[in-house]
Amino acid sequence: MKEKTPNQSLTINTEVVLPNDTNHVGNLFGGKLMQWIDLTAAVAAQRHCGRVVVTASVNQVSFDKPIKQNSVITMEAKVSRAFTSSMEVFVDVFVEDPVTLIKTKCNEAILTFVAVDQNGSPLPVPALLPETEQEKKRFDGALRRKQLSLILAGRMKPSDANELKSIFF
Numbered sequence: 001m002k003e004k005t006p007n008q009s010l011t012i013n014t015e016v017v018l019p020n021d022t023n024h025v026g027n028l029f030g031g032k033l034m035q036w037i038d039l040t041a042a043v044a045a046q047r048h049c050g051r052v053v054v055t056a057s058v059n060q061v062s063f064d065k066p067i068k069q070n071s072v073i074t075m076e077a078k079v080s081r082a083f084t085s086s087m088e089v090f091v092d093v094f095v096e097d098p099v100t101l102i103k104t105k106c107n108e109a110i111l112t113f114v115a116v117d118q119n120g121s122p123l124p125v126p127a128l129l130p131e132t133e134q135e136k137k138r139f140d141g142a143l144r145r146k147q148l149s150l151i152l153a154g155r156m157k158p159s160d161a162n163e164l165k166s167i168f169f
């Protein structure tokens with residue numbers, strides 16, 4: 001399989017925060033944002049591998065700033081590393097000022113998707129070739145995050161997580 005660059009999976013999704021998307025204090029409901037993030041990231045993973053994908057894990061979601069009703073938000077997702085059948089996807093979330101059109105980053109999320117066949121069994125995916133400094137940094141940290149996610153899911157023994165241990169010892 002031919003390797004691909006992160007840009008080949010770039011997926012941009014723009015949404016307007018409507019009254020139905022907000023919580024009791026008028027900010028975007030966290031679960032709604034997670035739904036949009038999951039969908040945007042899934043499309044990026046599908047663009048990378050050309051297969052149907054399923055969400056295996058939500059590794060990190062940070063809600064750094066409240067997002068007000070009527071805000072225009074943009075989610076930018078790219079595959080940050082591909083393993084055998086799984087792919088890590090980063091999603092950067094921006095809020096756009098309706099007057100100046102300046103975009104400010106307000107959230108970040110990291111998810112893992114797995115390419116599957118019609119029976120739900122994992123399939124191999126193309127490798128990822130990072131190009132920019134940020135893409136290389138995200139690529140380098142992905143194995144540590146994968147090992148942490150597998151430990152938390154009870155799928156890996158901490159003693160086997162050599163890459164993760166290397167940042168402590």
Ligand SMILES: CC(C)(COP(=O)(O)OP(=O)(O)OC[C@H]1O[C@@H](n2cnc3c(N)ncnc32)[C@H](O)[C@@H]1OP(=O)(O)O)[C@@H](O)C(=O)NCCC(=O)NCCS
Nearest residue numbers: 054055056057083084085086112114120122146149150153
């Ligand atoms: C994700 C899923 C396909 C994995 O299937 P499996 O039979 O356990 O397959 P494996 O153990 O071989 O894992 C496949 C890959 O997923 C990775 N993986 C599985 N769980 C993971 C987790 N919690 N965090 C990170 N990676 C994970 C494995 O490391 C492996 O990666 P690799 O092939 O790149 O090395 C399966 O668990 C599944 O279908 N889950 C439900 C998915 C779903 O319905 N999502 C929607 C949310 S409700």
